[in-house]
Each structure stands twice: as C-alpha cells, then as structure tokens.
Amino acid sequence: xxxxxxxxxxxxxxxxxxxxxxxxxxxxxxxxxxxxxxxxxxxxxxxxxxxxxxxxxxxxxxxxxxxxxxxxxxxxxxxxxxxxxxxxxxxxxxxxxxxxxxxxxxxxxxxxxxxxxxxxxxxxxxxxxxxxxxxxxxxxxxxxxxxxxxxxxxxxxxxxxxxxxxxxxxxxxxxxxxxxxxxxxxxxxxxxxxxxxxxxxxxxxxxxxxxxxxxxxxxxxxxxxxxxxxxxxxxxxxxxxxxxxxxxxxxxxxxxxxxxxxxxxxxxxxxxxxxxxxxxxxxxxxxxxxxxxxxxxxxxxxxxxxxxxxxxxxxxxxxxxxxxxxxxxxxxxxxxxxxxxxxxxxxxxxxxxxxxxxxxxxxxxxxxxxxxxxxxxxxxxxxxxxxxxxxxxxxxxxxxxxxxxxxxxxxxxxxxxxxxxxxxxxxxxxxxxxxxxxxxxxxxxxxxxxxxxxxxxxxxxxxxxxxxxxxxxxxxxxxxxxxxxxxxxxxxxxxxxxxxxxx
Numbered sequence: 001x002x003x004x005x006x007x008x009x010x011x012x013x014x015x016x017x018x019x020x021x022x023x024x025x026x027x028x029x030x031x032x033x034x035x036x037x038x039x040x041x042x043x044x045x046x047x048x049x050x051x052x053x054x055x056x057x058x059x060x061x062x063x064x065x066x067x068x069x070x071x072x073x074x075x076x077x078x079x080x081x082x083x084x085x086x087x088x089x090x091x092x093x094x095x096x097x098x099x100x101x102x103x104x105x106x107x108x109x110x111x112x113x114x115x116x117x118x119x120x121x122x123x124x125x126x127x128x129x130x131x132x133x134x135x136x137x138x139x140x141x142x143x144x145x146x147x148x149x150x151x152x153x154x155x156x157x158x159x160x161x162x163x164x165x166x167x168x169x170x171x172x173x174x175x176x177x178x179x180x181x182x183x184x185x186x187x188x189x190x191x192x193x194x195x196x197x198x199x200x201x202x203x204x205x206x207x208x209x210x211x212x213x214x215x216x217x218x219x220x221x222x223x224x225x226x227x228x229x230x231x232x233x234x235x236x237x238x239x240x241x242x243x244x245x246x247x248x249x250x251x252x253x254x255x256x257x258x259x260x261x262x263x264x265x266x267x268x269x270x271x272x273x274x275x276x277x278x279x280x281x282x283x284x285x286x287x288x289x290x291x292x293x294x295x296x297x298x299x300x301x302x303x304x305x306x307x308x309x310x311x312x313x314x315x316x317x318x319x320x321x322x323x324x325x326x327x328x329x330x331x332x333x334x335x336x337x338x339x340x341x342x343x344x345x346x347x348x349x350x351x352x353x354x355x356x357x358x359x360x361x362x363x364x365x366x367x368x369x370x371x372x373x374x375x376x377x378x379x380x381x382x383x384x385x386x387x388x389x390x391x392x393x394x395x396x397x398x399x400x401x402x403x404x405x406x407x408x409x410x411x412x413x414x415x416x417x418x419x420x421x422x423x424x425x426x427x428x429x430x431x432x433x434x435x436x437x438x439x440x441x442x443x444x445x446x447x448x449x450x451x452x453x454x455x456x457x458x459x460x461x462x463x464x465x466x467x468x469x470x471x472x473x474x475x476x477x478x479x480x481x482x483x484x485x486x487x488x489x490x491x492x493x494x495x496x497x498x499x500x501x502x503x
Contacts, residue, residue, distance in 0.1 A: 047088050051079035056092045059099035067105065074106050081112050090121045097129040116149045123152065127159030135159060139172065143179040153187055154194045161195055161203035169203065170210045183215040192221055196228030204228060205237070219250035226256050230263040238263070254280075254287045258295055265299040273299070290316070294327040301334030309334055325354060329361030336365025356387055363393065367400035375400055376482040383489065395452045397486050456490070465494040
C-alpha cells in the first residue's frame, strides 16, 4: 500500500532537478581490460551430415552409459572433430546438457582446443537446461582457461538470475576478478542491459546495488534500469532510478525521458505524461527532437485530443523540426477520427514520399468512420505506388470489412468460422478448434472473437496461397470485389514468399 500511496507524486523531485542536473564525465572505469589471450577461431568447415547423425545418435542412446563405453563408441566413428562440428552437436541438443557435456569430455581426450565460441555455446546449453551446479563448474573452468568474453558474462548471469541464484550472480563477478578480468563497468552495463531486456530488472537492480562498492554505476547503468522498470510497468521503481541517477550527478538523457513518457501514456496516466513533457519543454526545449514530438502527437491523436496535437505540431514546425511520416500518419488518423476527412487528405497529398505509416493512418481512420471501401482504395493506391503492405494492413482491412466476429454465411468458402477451424486443425491446434466449435454450437455462450492474426498466420503457406486465390474468385462472384482484391493480393504475397523459400 505504501508504494502505491507514494506514487501520487513520483516526479516531484524529477521536475525540480531537471534543470539542475549537469553532465558528468562518463563514469568510466580505470580497471584494465582482461588479458588479450583469445585466439582467432578456425574458419568454419563443412560438416558431414551422416557423421553428425551417427555421433548424435550415440550421444543420445548412450548418454547414461559409463564414460569408457561412450568414448569407445565415439572413437569408432570416423568423423573429423572441428569447432563447427562441436557447435552442430550443441545445436542438436539445445536444451539437454548431458549429451553436450559428455561430448565435451570426449573432446578433451582428442587433439581439440576450445575457443570462446564453443565454450559459450556449451555454457548456453547447460544454462538452458538449468543445471546450475554444472554451470558453476564450467564457469570456473572457462575462467581457468582464460577464455572469458562478454558473452560468457551475459549467459552466466542471465541463467543464474533466471534461477534466482542472486548470491551466485554477485559471486560470479568476484570470481572473474580473481581470474584477472577485473570489475569492468562496460561489461557490467552489457550484463544489466541483457537482464533488463529479459524482464529480469529486479535482479539487475540487486546486482548493481551489491557491486556498487566495486564498480560504480554510470548514466548508462541507470538508463538501462529505467528502461527495464518501464518495460515491466513499474513506474515507482523507474522514478526511483531516475532520482538516483540525478543524485549521482548524471543527466537524464532525452531518450530515457521519452521512455518514461511512453510508459505513462500506456498505463493511462495521460496527465502525468503531459506534465513531464511540459517540464522538459520549459527546461530543456533545445534537446527536444522529432522523436519526442512524434511520441506526444501520436498519443494525443489516439486519445482524440486533436487540438492539443495540432498545437504541439505547430510548435514543432516553428522550431524548424521537419515532421517525419510517422508523425504525419498519426496526425492524419487524428483528423479522420474527428471526421475531418478533407484536412487529412490534404496532409497526405502534401507528402512527396509517403511510407506505410501514412497509409496505415489513412486506412485506420477511414475504417473508424465505417468507410471500408474507401480504405480499400487507399490500399490499392498504396500497392500501385510500390509500398508493400504488412500483415497488420491486411488485419485492419479484414476487420473493417468483416467485423470482429468474422463473416458468417451458408457457403463454406466465405464462412470464416469454417476456414478458421480448418486453419487451427492444419496447424495442429485441435484442442483450440474443438473449443471454438463447442462455443459456436452452444448458443447460450458467446462465440469467441474471430482472430484474424491467427487466420492469416495459419494460412501463410503453400496451401494458403491456393486457398486465397480460390477464395478471391468466390468473393467476387458474390459481389464482394474489395475483399476479393485483398485476398488475391495476400495470396500473391504468399506465393512469392514460397518461391523465395524454394530457391
């Protein structure tokens, strides 16, 4: 409860400090980098598939056999043990540590020298299998071999943090220091960025706090933590990291400000996001660029605040900042959401080289006005001018023409319930198909929303290309010419993709 109550004004200290922060010199580390003992790996050589299959079969069948028996069986196989061969073995057992580790033990009886790539690959397999004890032993072995790289740090700490082995996460840095790699700030930042990217931001914060006496965090460290807490939606902790960053004398960069604003918008804290934007406009307006204005204008248009969006857009132009297509696309959607079609088209016509964001703004806005046929004309113009649609384009158009429930009719070729169930079965989702049919047959229950994303995904194959071609003809026969064009175009796209795959 106390954390939620304290969040009533989390940016009070941020607002007061935005103007008082000053840029400090990097916070770099003077610790020498690890010794450069890494050797360049041999160039990759071709692996004989039959040899690879034979060795993998032995490793799988005899992984629990005594070591002497397994080594004897592997020695009888006439194969060339190269670094590429070792990597292929690891790829064949991505989540099973025992065959990979047994092959590693066998390789040590041969004339085979590991490289950082092969050791990190094996470490990754052991980490994914969650064998923490073996992982810990391998970490020490790699340290003794003096083959530790940044990748080793990332794999080891990510695995330990995922398993909540927090003490070992910190001990790992101490062990590496004992092997002569030192407490390097750059390496720490890479590790923290990796953890935050995997939503392990609490673990990242713990590591930073515990290592603070050995390696002092810099602005990049705090920025990674701000990003991480924003990604998981914890604005309380994100604001704390912000304030710690300012307390340590680092200036909050504008991209971190944008991340905080974006998270506030996404969590329906529109007023607080605008207060933060206003504080930056007052104190650091020279640092505002097109990305900040694009973010604010986009969310204003989504919230139907077209008047405020126009004011911010005019300010942007007055400062000499040229809007990009994404900003103009958001503005076009904002005008269309207010049924100001003529003004939206005027903006679109003035763009020399519109990209897909402009067309998406037009299509989405027209569909919101229930003008699906006009949106399809924009789709045709988009293709004519060489702008390739994405799956999101097709999903928007299908929802605009057919609605969220999908089209229902007696003819199975244009009954999307039948098509969707068929797609689920072909994709091996029999249980989901059965549930969908049961709910559709039981009139007392609401039929699930038709999922156009799944529909297109399950039919994005060679069979789907034929189905879309047949379906487009059938749709034209019943007078649905716009839908016929949409399906014909998607079928052509799938056929082209299959040809590229065949080549």
